[in-house]
Amino acid sequence: MLAVDRVGVVMVSYNTIAVTGQAIYGLLRNIRTPPIRLVVVDNASTDGSAELLTELARAGLCEVIVNGEQRYHGPALTQAMDHLAATQTAERRVGPVCVLDSDCIVLRSDTLSAGIELMASTGAGMVGQWSVDRWHRPGDLLGLHCLLLDPAQVWREPVVPFEEDGSPSRRLQESARQLGVTVAELPFTRDGYVVHLGRTTLRGVLRHDARANRYFDWARTHAEPHFMDEPAAPGRYAAFLREFTDTVGQPTAEHLIAACRRR
Numbered sequence: 687m688l689a690v691d692r693v694g695v696v697m698v699s700y701n702t703i704a705v706t707g708q709a710i711y712g713l714l715r716n717i718r719t720p721p722i723r724l725v726v727v728d729n730a731s732t733d734g735s736a737e738l739l740t741e742l743a744r745a746g747l748c749e750v751i752v753n754g755e756q757r758y759h760g761p762a763l764t765q766a767m768d769h770l771a772a773t774q775t776a777e778r779r780v781g782p783v784c785v786l787d788s789d790c791i792v793l794r795s796d797t798l799s800a801g802i803e804l805m806a807s808t809g810a811g812m813v814g815q816w817s818v819d820r821w822h823r824p825g826d827l828l829g830l831h832c833l834l835l836d837p838a839q840v841w842r843e844p845v846v847p848f849e850e851d852g853s854p855s856r857r858l859q860e861s862a863r864q865l866g867v868t869v870a871e872l873p874f875t876r877d878g879y880v881v882h883l884g885r886t887t888l889r890g891v892l893r894h895d896a897r898a899n900r901y902f903d904w905a906r907t908h909a910e911p912h913f914m915d916e917p918a919a920p921g922r923y924a925a926f927l928r929e930f931t932d933t934v935g936q937p938t939a940e941h942l943i944a945a946c947r948r949r
Contacts, residue, residue, distance in 0.1 A: 691720070691721075691779050691780070691781060692720060692721045692722065692723055692778070692779060692780045692781065693720050693721070693722045693723070693780060693781065693782050693783070693784060693798050693802070694722070694723050694725065694770045694780035694782070694783035694784070694837075695713060695722050695723070695724045695725070695783070695784045695786055696724075696725050696726075696727075696763055696766035696767060696770070696783060696784070696785055696786070697709065697710075697724070697725070697726045697727070697766075697785075697786050697787070697788050698726070698727050698728075698729060698759050698762040698763060698766070698787075698788060699726055699727070699728045699729065699731060699735045699736075699739065699788050700728070700729040700730075700731055700735070700756065700788075700887050700890060701731045701732060701733045701735060701887070701890030701891070701893070701894055701896075702731075702733075702735065702788045702789060702886045702887055702890050703731070703733045703734050703735040703738055704937065705788060705789040705791075705883060705886050706726070706735055706738070706739075706788045706789075707738065707934075707937050707942050708791055708926070708927075708930055708937075709786065709787075709788050709789060709790060709791055709792075710724070710726075710742065710747070710748065710942070710946070711930060711933075711934060711942060711945060711946060712791040712792040712793065712926065712930075713786070713792045714747060714946040715933075715945070715946060716792050716793065716794065716795045716797070717792060717795065717797065717798055718795060719799065720798065720799065720802070722798070723749065723770065723778060723780050724747070724748040724749065725748065725749045725750075725751065725766040725769055725770060726739050726748050726749070726750050726751070726766075726788075727750075727751045727753065727757075727762040727763070727765050727766050728750065728751070728752050728753060729753050729755075729756045729757055729758065729759075729762055730753050730754060730755050730756050730757075732894060733890070733894070736750075736752045737939075738939050738942075739752070740752070741939035741940075741943070742939060742942065742943060745939075745943045745947075747943065747946055747947075749769070751765055751766065751769060753765075756898075756899065757850075758850040758854075758900070759848075759850060759854050759887075760847075760848040760849045760850040760851070760854030760855075761848065761849070761850055763785060763848040763854060764847045764848045767783065767837070767841055767847070767848070770783060770837075771837065771841065780837075781802075781836075781837075782798075782801070782802055782805060782834055782835065782836055782837075783834070783835050783837055783841075784798060784801070784832065784833070784834050784835075785830060785832070785833040785834075785835065785855075786831070786832055786880075787830070787831040787832070787882060788886065788887070789882065789883040789884065789886035789887075789911075790831045790832055790880050790881070790882045790883075791880060791881045791882075791883075791923065791926055792879070792880050793878055793879065793880060793881060793922060793926060794878060794879045794880075796879070797832075797874065797879040797880060798834070800872060800879070801813045801834040801872055801874075802834070804870050804872055805834060805836060805870065808868060808870045809868050810836070810867075810868040810869055810870035811835065811836045811838075811839030811840045811862060811867035811868060811869070812828055812833065812834070812835055812836070812840060812859065812862065812867065812868075812869045812870070813828075813833075813834040813869075813870045813871075813872050814828035814829055814830075814832060814833040814834060814871070814872065814874065815828065815829050815832070815871060815872065815873050815874050815875055815876065816828060816829070816871055817829040817830075827853070827855070827856060827859055828855075828859060828869065828871075829874075829875075829882075829914075830854060830855045831874075831875075831880070831882040831884075831914075832874040832875070832879070832880050832882070833855065834872075839862070839867050840858065840862050840867060844861065844865070845858060845861045845862045845865065845867075846858050846860075846861045875914045875916050875919070876916060878918065878922060881913065881916075881919050881922050881923045881926065882913065882914050882919070883911045883912075883913060883923065884911050884912040884913060884914065885905075885908060885909055885910065885911055885912060886911070888901060888904065888905035888908055888909045889905070889909045891905040891909075892905045892906065892909050933945050933948075
């Protein structure tokens, strides 16, 4: 039986303050059921992201882990997953966990419930959209931008945790499937559940001239948003931005907290 008292959502932030605020607003504004526990790990941002997230945590909108150094995406996701596992109580217990990129905007209220229903009906331990690009073929790897996991099946030995090798969930997904964990596809991006801008962190690396970042050279040629090559995504994001501007106004912590509480 899949426990759905509460859904965990884990996110990593690094110098993406504007879109991280939008992602949190989209998530908290649209998802009303099931209740969620949002954990955001900040990887030593210098753009005010950690301060914003700390204010949101004080307001009870999320839980934040602030790293004093850049630990990169995979290890930070592992931090968040371990944090959820270590802080389970009757009131804070979570079932499925959704991995969400900091530039992935939730648009539909059924984003999590649809994934949970598919997970329950198929027994899948992982639900997401197949990543199709020059590195991946359909059926190879689920996209990490919006990925629903059943920790009972996936977050256990000998499944490999998230790593940092350019594809943080590859070994996790491969090792889980080798153990017989079922995978189910839900086209989160294609069907408009979410909009994924893409490469926002790389743009932050360039903007802050973070030459010590291991992806600085890659960012020089891969910093433009890709929207997952979904033709409708830019229009969906533009509509979201209009709503965000009308509802939040100035994207300060105070305004963002007030807008999220009015959901």
